[in-house]
């Protein structure tokens with residue numbers, strides 16, 4: 001008999017009219033890594049939130065080690081040996097690592113005794129699982145990869161035997177992701193059970209023992225990873241065959257649409273984030289900017305789109321200068337044909353509390369067709385949103401639904417629809433498919449290629465090297481704020497990887 | 512997990528939950544009354560009877576409500592843009608200058624319907640001007656609006672003492688107030704409105720500025736949900752980074768929002784000055800600016816919520832005065848405690864009963880779903 005760590009029986013959960021989990025049955029074997037995949041909005045996070053006691057199931061049973069347990073809140077989940085690492089970390093930013101790990105698990109009222117004990121315990125965990133972090137570092141000063149490590153340590157410190165990770169690699173660099181997977185392997189070899197939610201099928205194939213697929217609230221299949229393939233999983237998820245490779249013809253580059261010359265950007269503390277960057281972007285081509293997150297790509301996009309002031313340099317849009325060091329104004333740039341899909345859709349590209357149709361005009365609210373004098377033409381706005389919802393297959397097709405209640409992939413489609421629909425001359429896109437399912441990725445990639453084929457100039461920033469290589473006609477690699485090399489899309493991953501790590505680049509620059 | 516609570520139907524969200532909060536507030540208030548050895552039922556009777564029992568009482572309740580609608584709207588408008596305007600008190604006070612100037616200038620020569628529009632403009636202008644400076648200081652200098660508006664309340668208070676003792680006071684008078692306005696500086700009462708319901712307004716100063724308050728509430732709704740400016744304000748209120756991305760000017764919106772907010776607060780001055788006393792007195796605002804914060808909180812910053820919330824606070828003011836009159840051992844301070852409890856339960860602890868109600872409600876709707884399913888089969 002297999003040893004079952006977690007069994008879910010008939011879990012059902014609705015949010016008003018949305019039936020997020022329908023009669024879910026799931027068995028997770030002890031000492032394995034179990035993947036859960038599914039389209040955006042399939043109900044994965046909801047299911048895990050039920051297991052961790054954030055939500056209560058409307059009906060159904062949870063069994064841990066064969067015994068039914070009632071998980072009323074996260075404390076009950078922790079008591080049952082379940083730990084969770086959230087998609088959005090739940091750490092106190094200005095506490096130290098040690099303080100965060102102890103928070104809520106203090107042994108006594110007298111902190112000092114507890115701190116000494118916790119420090120010893122933390123050291124032991126770090127050694128056992130190769131999870132080094134400085135216990136006295138302040139959270140907000142740590143990179144995301146290390147913050148995630150703290151989340152894992154927090155769960156282990158509470159003696160979790162079962163660890164749930166919801167899209168842990170979305171925010172990680174490839175090297176950080178690799179390290180995370182080594183940690184998970186280590187946990188598994190110590191007999192811990194891991195549940196991993198991810199949209200990246202490659203990760204599923206690389207690390208899981210079994211994988212369960214959810215679609216529209218139902219658990220549709222469970223497979224042994226060794227006996228399945230990426231193609232089969234994609235098809236199970238979406239319910240149809242998915243094109244995993246991007247099909248595109250030759251680029252026909254035309255005139256220069258965007259000319260960046262010697263652009264330098266500093267952040268709030270005066271650290272140089274973009275260092276003397278120059279490049280041209282032509283009509284009918286996609287230029288990809290590859291690089292490990294945090295090497296100046298975000299600041300580059302922000303400076304070009306007028307959100308952030310540059311220190312020096314010049315940018316020409318359609319041959320006319322953008323005042324990047326002075327009063328560049330995003331709405332003026334939109335009028336001049338520059339559209340921008342920001343990297344951070346939750347805080348920048350969308351107002352999550354708005355209705356869908358209100359977000360569909362964000363930045364374009366000056367447009368005459370949405371206005372009657374100073375008043376908004378609500379009918380026109382809703383009609384327009386409905387049209388776009390149809391074209392981009394945004395689900396659910398309700399322009400009056402609050403944006404926060406759309407799943408990640410559909411939120412991204414709302415932004416893309418808004419920015420692409422007006423046929424801008426230049427489209428700059430940051431992380432177009434972060435947290436987006438395979439079906440939506442296929443759709444978004446197709447749209448980006450279409451834009452190019454219509455003669456638009458596309459500047460693409462992504463931390464997904466696969467995506468950059470699949471879409472770009474030329475690849476620029478950024479490292480430490482500088483463009484350290486330009487490559488063709490058929491450059492090998494290894495070659496790009498070295499550039500991204502700054503190894504090749506230094507040589508090239510020296511020559 | 513941005514919304515920890517499931518969505519509830521409108522009547523539960525905006526009807527049932529506020530009512531439950533209110534009921535609990537009154538229950539706790541009743542316990543306090545019990546503690547001082549009085550009968551809470553009797554107090555409740557005096558509160559409700561004192562606020563609604565007669566045309567005259569109702570007139571007073573609505574007179575206070577008028578004031579609170581203006582100050583509540585003022586706080587709400589700023590709130591939508593993410594600004595916490597605590598300066599309603601000072602802005603209303605300074606707004607009084609505009610009313611007084613219009614009245615002192617024209618009351619003897621013009622009828623009220625000529626003076627009134629000028630007084631509206633004057634009050635809005637002075638209120639807006641008083642809010643402009645904190646807005647501008649935040650937009651250009653980064654001085655936090657909560658701090659500056661509080662400071663401006665104090666400055667307004669000193670300024671008005673100076674004006675009312677030195678400049679606006681008629682010669683030879685001892686009282687710190689303007690002269691009494693002639694006919695043209697007095698607003699007609701809305702006795703006919705209550706007469707429709709067979710009520711007699713009596714001595715209550717229930718006047719046409721109530722209608723102006725309702726118009727203002729509608730205009731605020733239009734502004735926030737139906738204009739481009741309102742859209743920009745809400746964007747900034749929810750997400751400053753999204754506003755920047757969309758090319759909205761934070762400083763422009765901050766200044767304009769504060770001026771609209773201050774203008775609304777300033778218009779509050781019409782009610783006591785032209786509607787009741789027919790002169791501007793020292794301290795005529797009497798804390799209404801602060802009550803506006805509670806009213807906006809309770810009304811969820813929506814005009815349709817602010818009007819009933821303002822009436823509720825009007826009731827507490829009027830009925831509360833009646834309680835302390837009828838039951839001497841319950842002092843004015845007790846009334847303030849009751850008001851505080853309402854603010855506590857309806858505003859600060861708004862979500863206390865929500866999880867339980869949500870659970871009840873989802874259970875019930877599921878049962879209903881099962882029933883329809885079996886019926887359908």
Ligand SMILES: Nc1ncnc2c1ncn2[C@@H]1O[C@H](COP(=O)(O)OP(=O)(O)OP(=O)(O)O)[C@@H](O)[C@H]1O
Pocket residue numbers: 015018020038039040041042043044045046047405406407408409435512514515516517518
């Ligand atoms: N608190 C909530 N209120 C209302 N609807 C919700 C809530 N949480 C989730 N939903 C809805 O439930 C469904 C399932 O959402 P869930 O977050 O579980 O999907 P997911 O599989 O994790 O998607 P993603 O891959 O985008 O993270 C979606 O349709 C979502 O809109």
Ligand SMILES: [Mg+2]
Pocket residue numbers: 044045046
């Ligand atoms: Mg999710």
